[in-house]
Amino acid sequence: MNGKVIPGTPIAVDFWKIRECPNARLFFLTHLHGDHTVGLSSSWQHKIYCSEIIGNLLEEQYEIDPSQVCPLETGCSHIMYIDTDQIEQMTVTVIDAHHCPGSVMFLFEGYFGKVLYSGDFRFDSNMKDDPLIENLSGTDVVYLDNTYNSPRCVFPSREESQRIILEIIHSHEEFSVKIGLRNLGKEDLLVTIAQDLQEWIKVSPAFFQVAEILDLPDVFITGETDARIEVVPFYSISNKNIERWNKEHPTIAILPTSLYTGLEMSPFCNQDNVFIVPYSDHSSFDELTDFIKLVKPRSVYPIINDMTRGPFGISISDRADVSVFKPYLSSPRKKNPEIPDSVKRWMFGNRTLPPSRPLNKKPLALKRKRSLQSLKRGVHFDDSMEDFSEEKTKKKKILNNKGGDDKKSGPEDKCVPTACGQNVGQTSDKENSKGENSKNSSRKDITNPKKNKVEKLKVKFSWRSESERRSETSSEHVQEYERHEASSNMECVREQGEKEIERENSPQGKKHSLKNFLMYVLDTDIPEIRHGK
Known part of the structure; x- marks a missing residue:
């Protein structure tokens, strides 16, 4: 689960295990990928702050109660209270994360300082001129997408990857094309392929419904209609399926992903009809470095912890090491901010936090009781x-x-x-x-x-x-x-x-x-x- 509870605040981002965050009162959602929605279901009973696109998907795909969905306009700042007494306020700025449809970054400003939660994002040079990005300068804390935080994670821009994919398809005009994708993401890539080749792309009924919710161009078909280019589940690209497809008709498979970047091995390395193109919706290591240089925060925390495993169970714990950005950080704060009383009442209610004391006696459960026998x-x-x-x-x-x-x-x-x-x-x-x-x-x-x-x-x-x-x-x-x-x-x-x-x-x-x-x-x-x- 790639979510966090911001310390000293009632704010939780992509964190839906309510029992593990009893003091959280405000819940924010960056996007709808599975690793950011663990614990979120139709029984959720708290307000969810997200983008407008994500709000529509929550109601249609997750069947969340519409009264619990609070969409925030992307590219704007919003003021909201963070206590029931309506004394303390904070500003929430919603920034496009360029990751998948509806994905956003949240910039929180209040008594706790200036905190940026990037979620999953893809940073490029065009974002430097965005006024909202310029406003990130002087941020106190950044929760950073460290998916590819390693010098070995080097891959081209999305525009370059699109060009490579189009060349592969053009060079196999007599072949059927299977594109392996996950549930949400890379819709822009499919639209570009369909418009460039002037062909229909066959998708599943669920994908077709999402395309209608996102109001994408009419380039997709579903059902029993056949098409040369078809979107299939990512995990269905296997040697067994490729062999079966080629018995029916010459077929190639394309995996637009950077999942295997930076690793010492790669699947299908001996397959001539499987192409892995490093098309990524995450920032590369160089792009992450450019982003930290631009923002110059006081501290950086990784969103993905060091216990996460990569493909085939390979350890990627080194990507949680954000000390490589230390030369680009500003001086740390001298003192942590205090939590206002009104916010404490909202977070803790009638509960008081007892001072920690050493355990001087054995717990009652460990005392030896006299047996009735x-x-x-x-x-x-x-x-x-x-x-x-x-x-x-x-x-x-x-x-x-x-x-x-x-x-x-x-x-x-x-x-x-x-x-x-x-x-x-x-x-x-x-x-x-x-x-x-x-x-x-x-x-x-x-x-x-x-x-x-x-x-x-x-x-x-x-x-x-x-x-x-x-x-x-x-x-x-x-x-x-x-x-x-x-x-x-x-x-x-x-x-x-x-x-x-x-x-x-x-x-x-x-x-x-x-x-x-x-x-x-x-x-x-x-x-x-x-x-x-």
Whole structure:
């Protein structure tokens, strides 16, 4: 895309990617070649300032809303506001670029100084006497067409190229002639050929429509009518097509282009029936130098960047180097102009530009977030079990020491859980005497009805340090206790199961589904029976 947004202004020229220029408000179009209209379509919703010819083509070819087309007369200066408050003004001078039908250069003059956007143009000696060109002297910035900005890019004038083409056609009177052209441009060349040879030139329906819009002389035909001279798409000139055409009738092909000028290779160099004539609508290197000498700007910027590739992918980055014009430039400005407040309001609206600050912390997106899967599930044998308990009450401390005093476990002790509110390995007589009471209490607390669901067995754990358990128990007491505990727990579970069966057989209990009963069984923690040695 060969377009620019002029810094410090709301002006964009041949730039149609609206998301990349949010501060642009005034859009200008130099001409309708494809590389200058990237992003422009029938859905465009902003005013487009262009020449009258380009305005007609926009409405007919691109179907742009006529209310969005603002044609400017070529060869005149126009005054327009560059803010919504109608305080700041600028002058826009429209100059014929001599590139293709309707192509123009724009000279902007305002608070930002004097800026010339050349677009694609062909400079010749006849333009030196134009008063508008003379007014370009002292320009601050020039955006230059650098298509052939290389000392190797040397080619004749268009008049000389026309003469060469006419000689080729005259020397092949018995041959059909195929002229390869792009969509728009070189219409003047075709008119000259038709008038000189007094022959019709066959074109495509689209080209014929453009010729009618441009009001060209009546020298073109279209449709099924045959003609010796025919305009074909540029890319259709190939060895395969030339061979096919010559099987039907002797044919020659002409490519009026300077596209391969300055390169070390050229296509069709071994073809006798293909002629490449350096007819160009761009300025040669010498013509660009003459233009810069005449204008003497303070600075020059290339329109085509150094990333652009030439034919066959050949790098032409050296053509973006405009330092060769440095000897012809005027002294640079000491200070860049400030943007008026009214223009800022139009460009930025309510948005303010925050001052740039270094990034002192990581972006939020890079912060490590806690995963939802990191929560512990199931039974965990550590001191944090209270965090996962559903009850808010403190756990009961049972299984006192041999002297009857409650023993508190410190955080440094290693704790082991036991089922149904008992600790494994207790040997005191008090505990044996309290066996029946603890069994009854466990029966009372073993279920917890909630929201009309089947009562579920909750297993509570009591904790005791492993060091105390080892110091106060013996192997005999452990075996006796385990047998007693297993039998009491099994009796507890058996009684609970009988209650559940009775509840299921009752009319009210039949409402509960088999699924709820399975959930009850699965949620019931049956202690493991360990047999002593």
